[in-house]
Amino acid sequence: PEQQVKGIITDSALVKYFASNHDKITTSPVITQVISTSLLDLGVITPPPIVSASPDSTVLDAMTLMSQEGVSSIAVLHPGPDVGVLVSAVTVTDIGQLVIPSESKSVLSMKLAAFVSEIKNPHGMINGEDLYPVYSVLPTSTFGYTIEKLLATKVHRVFVAEEPEPSSPFGQGNLKGVVSLIDVLAVFARRLGIEANPGLMRERRRRGSSTSVSSTSTKSHHSSLRRNSSIGNPAMLGSPRIMT
Template identity: 40%
Template structure:
């Protein structure tokens, strides 16, 4: 395998599989009965997360600590007048750490073109990076609110465009500090639809979702269920996975075996937040992904006595219903699609279930329900396209960034950039000598400041 290259492989269904897969039919005639219930089901009744708010001047380090200690997916950021001004989650943590680790690649021109990056660098030199300027740095979690009386259809209208969570406004006539009552995530809505389909009176919906994934791809091509997959190999360092997630605007990437390219597991921004941030050393950024995965799966072994990799894959012939169950069971935002396996025990050896060919995400599936509900302007990849275009971690050279994206936009890619790895190893050494912080986030803030001070010093 050649290093320093991103390989692409477009998804194609094998002729043998295509021959026996029927095209999914349109939703059954009683779809109006479903819609009536969806329109009368309130979003506020499926709130799955409380709102934990912090002042905008709270440091990034403190915000990371609160995310971990409160065991929540995001924080709400309060402005000076106590109104909510933004959100902060593990995708932002990953984007911030990646920015810190790749700061040496930014030219002065690139920094000037990105005022927000300049603000972060300036704040880091002062020793305090407020969470307000890192809020939604990833461009993955904009602050989006819906009314108290919003319905499930209202949620579909938001999530079908790629947003992952919304805040529900309070019904109180007195606007105050707490004007939102909770958060609904796209995962919670997917769970609601699964429960809805499993109710006995909706057998037609259950049968519709029992069609194989491939049939949905053919009948609803604009859904793009088999979207491009961002992947790297298990021998790459953790920082490479972080950089890919930040640049490509995704919350997790596939990790492949170097020999054979079989799906091994996946790494997510949540893993970065829960393992990298509390680390006592920057050296964790240099760990191989295979080693890092062993840290991710460690809690499973300590609680149930098993030693295993998370199962993230489904087959092209897997049903939509099974795929929904798999996403929810693995607590993932997406599952990867692999080709058929000849192994007798795919559950015991998921990494050998076949070549990686595509993926299905929560947003893809909710877009399917949005089409059933006749929601307008459905575009599940809109947010991801915006994130890729505005990524703060890939601005050191705009020409290099454009080449990178164009070469890997349509399929599985293996990002093997040894130059970045070598540079980072030197950067880690510098950081470890100049910082005694207890977290990777605080180390990131410190090294951003160090680099900018150095760049302004006489030669």
């Protein structure tokens, strides 16, 4: 007989379970200690190279990068010391929200600096606080806070940036690395005595997600151009990748 699917277990669901029930797990003292430990002390930050683009890159460049690298978000970096200063992050969801409703292909050539401002604008502010999700944490942020950020923003990874310089116009500092849901699960697994290789886990996820991201990017691309028969040269998809 055919087996009936009872449900799907996702990485975010597992992370949410551990975060919500760490005090009920048999080895809770170990898990609870991890929750309150900083990312720096935990050694959980994955250092560069990180998939990124400059503010002068276009939306099409970002879509191409996501498709090629099998990721759902990229860092937008301003040239600076070390890797660069984190300006913002752009996700496949952000692109879909702006590109799909568009009736013009001009949005594909929009610079990421303008794109970030565009997607932030509808969210507005309350009491001076920007409502657009901040996809970054500090090296000194606790593991628990980072998990909350991942779950609240509904992303697979958050970028880790230093404290910004007082004169920085971006509100964020130099990019130091990234923490993903896979990194979080690997930490929990090790504390519970389970062998875990986050690098291998990431590679498997990347292979599995690249098709999904590529499909989303293609739909966004075609939707924005469907009312214009002169789609342009397909060679545009070969825009140079901007890596760190």
